[in-house]
C-alpha cells in the first residue's frame with residue numbers, strides 16, 4: 146500500500162518511526178475537569194482516536210488512555226452550577242473534593258467527567274480512563290515525585306529559560322494539599338531528600354510535615370506532571386491544545402524535563418486548534434457559552450460529528466448550528482456516495498474521501514451504502530407531523546433515518562431560524578387573493594381531491610394552472626403557501642403537498 150496522505154496516517158507513520166516498531170502503542174489524551182467539558186476539549190480526544198485508528202489499520206495494538214486531572218485545584222466558581230456560596234468554600238481544594246451542587250454525582254469533578262464520558266461511546270470512542278486524584282492518593286507516583294524533587298534545580302533551570310522572573314532559589318515543583326484545610330495554599334519550606342516535605346499553610350501558619358510515600362496529598366505542578374505521565378505511562382502519542390503549544394509553553398518545557406529528569410524521549414505531538422460554533426441566532430447551552438458533545442449529538446449523527454473532526458487538527462473549523470446544518474449532512478452524504486462508488490471519483494482524491502469516510506464511521510463501514518435521508522426532508526416531516534413517531538410512519542423503519550428525525554426535531558426546537566418552522570393549517574385561513582389566484586388555487590384543490598399525482602406531474606400542473614388563470618407563477622406559489630402554512634414561502638411545494646397528503650391539502654385549497 147502506498148503511503149497515505151491522510152494526516153492521521155502520517156502521524157501513525159511518525160509514531161512507528163520515532164518510537165520504534167512495537168506491537169502496541171500508548172496514545173494519551175488528558176483534560177482537567179475544571180469547567181464543563183466542551184466540544185473544543187473533544188478535539189483532544191478525537192485527535193487521539195483518529196491516530197489510534199490509523200495505527201490499528203497498520204496492524205498495531207493501541208492502548209488509549211485518557212487522564213482526568215481531577216487532582217487539580219478548584220480555581221474558580223463556575224457560573225452554571227447551583228449554590229455558588231457553598232462552592233466558594235472549596236476554592237483551592239482538589240476538584241475531586243468539591244461537592245456536586247446538583248446532587249447527581251459524588252462530587253463536582255465526577256459530574257463533569259461522567260457528563261462527558263457517557264457520550265463518548267456514541268461516537269465510537271472507548272478510552273481507558275485514569276483519574277489523577279486516585280493515582281496521587283494511592284501514592285502511585287511517589288518515586289516520580291522524589292525524582293522531580295531531587296532534580297528540582299534542573300527543572301527550575303529549564304523553566305527559567307522561558308520566564309521573565311526566575312523561580313526563587315528554594316523552589317519545589319510540587320503542590321501540597323494541607324492536611325488541616327485541604328487547600329493548596331501551602332508553601333514548602335524543607336525537603337529531606339527522601340519522601341518527607343515540610344510546609345506551612347495559610348490557614349494556621351503552623352509547620353507541618355508530610356511523607357508522600359504514605360500520604361497522598363502531594364502532587365507535581367502541571368509542567369512537571371505532564372512529562373512525568375509520559376514517562377510513567379510510556380506514552381507514544383499525545384496531542385495538545387494551542388495554549389500548550391506556544392514556544393516556551395508547557396509542551397516545550399515538558400520535552401526538556403522528560404529528557405532531563407526521566408531520561409525518556411517525549412511522545413509524538415500534534416497541536417490542535419480551536420473549534421468555532423456558528424449559530425443563526427442564539428446558541429443557548431445548558432453549559433453556559435460553550436457547547437458540549439451531547440448538544441452536538443442532539444442535531445448531528447455520530448458519524449457526522451466524527452466527519453466534522455476529520456480535517457487537519459492544525460486548522461480551525463466551524464460547527465454550524467444554523468441552517469448550514471443541512472449542508473453538513475449533504476457534504477457527509479457526498480463523501481459517503483464516493484466511498485460506495487455511487488458518485489465516481491478516482492486517484493488520490495478518491496483515496497482521500499475513502500479515508501475520511503472510514504475515519505468518520507463509528508466502527509467499520511457497512512457493506513452497503515446506508516439510507517441517505519435528507520435532513521431538510523426530516524425537518525419538513527417534523528413540521529408537518531410534529532412528533533418523531535408520526536413522522537417516522539411516513540418513511541419506514543430505517544434506524545439512521547429515525548435518528549435524523551430526532552435530530553431534526555431537536556434542531557427545530559432549539560436552533561432553527563424562523564423560516565424553517567411552520568405548521569400546516571387545520572382550516573383554510575381567511576386571506577385576500579386576486580381573482581385569478583383564487584380560481585387557480587380552488588381548481589388545484591379540486592384536482593388534488595380527484596387525480597393522482599407524482600411530485601413531477603404536480604409541478605407541471607402548477608404551471609398549467611398559473612397559465613390558465615393568467616397569473617404569475619410566483620403569485621400562485623405564494624398564495625398556496627399562505628393557505629397551507631400562513632407564510633409566503635415554504636418547502637418545495639409539490640413534494641410538500643404530497644407529504645401533507647393530497648386530501649388534506651386539497652380540502653384547504655378548495656375552501657379558499
Ligand SMILES: [Zn+2]
Pocket residue numbers: 323324325326327328346347348349
Ligand atoms: Zn491549611
